[in-house]
Amino acid sequence: MREPLKDRIRLEHIETSIDNIFQYMEGKDLQQLSTDSMLFYAVVKNIEMIGEAAYRLSKPFCNAHPETHWNDIMRMRNVLVHDYFRINVKEIWKVVREDLQTLHDQVIQYIENVDWEEWEKNENVVIETAVHKNLVQTAKRMKNDGMSIKQISRYTGLRAEEIESL
Numbered sequence: 648m649r650e651p652l653k654d655r656i657r658l659e660h661i662e663t664s665i666d667n668i669f670q671y672m673e674g675k676d677l678q679q680l681s682t683d684s685m686l687f688y689a690v691v692k693n694i695e696m697i698g699e700a701a702y703r704l705s706k707p708f709c710n711a712h713p714e715t716h717w718n719d720i721m722r723m724r725n726v727l728v729h730d731y732f733r734i735n736v737k738e739i740w741k742v743v744r745e746d747l748q749t750l751h752d753q754v755i756q757y758i759e760n761v762d763w764e765e766w767e768k769n770e771n772v773v774i775e776t777a778v779h780k781n782l783v784q785t786a787k788r789m790k791n792d793g794m795s796i797k798q799i800s801r802y803t804g805l806r807a808e809e810i811e812s813l
Contacts, residue, residue: 654708655763658754660700664693665751672743680743681736690739691727697750698724708766715753787813 671689672680680687701709701720709717723742727734782803789799796810803810 653763653767654704655758655761655767657700657704658758661697661754662751662758664696664700665747665754667693668743668747669751677737677740680740687736687739690743691734694739694742695724695727698722698727707769712753712757715750720750783809783813786810 668690671686671693675683675686680690698720701717702724704717709715782805786799786803786805786809789802790796790810790813796807799805799810800807
């Protein structure tokens with residue numbers, strides 16, 4: 648199983664996508680965005696990638712940084728992917744001109760100012776706690792189904808004493 652990408656890597660993906668959009672749109676206006684389909688879909692694809700990376704950020708990270716409108720970013724991605732036939736070029740233009748610079752500044756600030764070593768240590772504790780909680784729930788079901796403590800321990804990796812106390 649592949650290791651999940653960490654929040655910092657996701658933020659770097661967002662930064663790269665925004666930089667791509669800025670590069671594509673340099674010197675371009677709404678008319679060019681409207682008529683150049685390759686430009687339009689390059690911008691749309693990168694906005695989708697921003698939304699996907701935001702979706703894959705950990706909930707604790709998003710909660711720790713509520714000044715960024717993570718839910719709006721994810722909703723935009725969903726609209727672009729699922730309602731692709733209704734994409735409004737003026738809305739894309741508005742996002743590019745009014746929203747991306749603020750998001751870019753916030754993402755750069757997070758990348759530079761978060762203590763990533765400490766954050767990832769805390770994130771691993773959260774993940775380990777969630778995994779343990781799931782294992783305990785699984786062990787409870789297995790115990791209720793009549794499996795032996797030895798079998799449950801073998802499948803879940805939990806200690807016998809822990810399983811007995813359930």
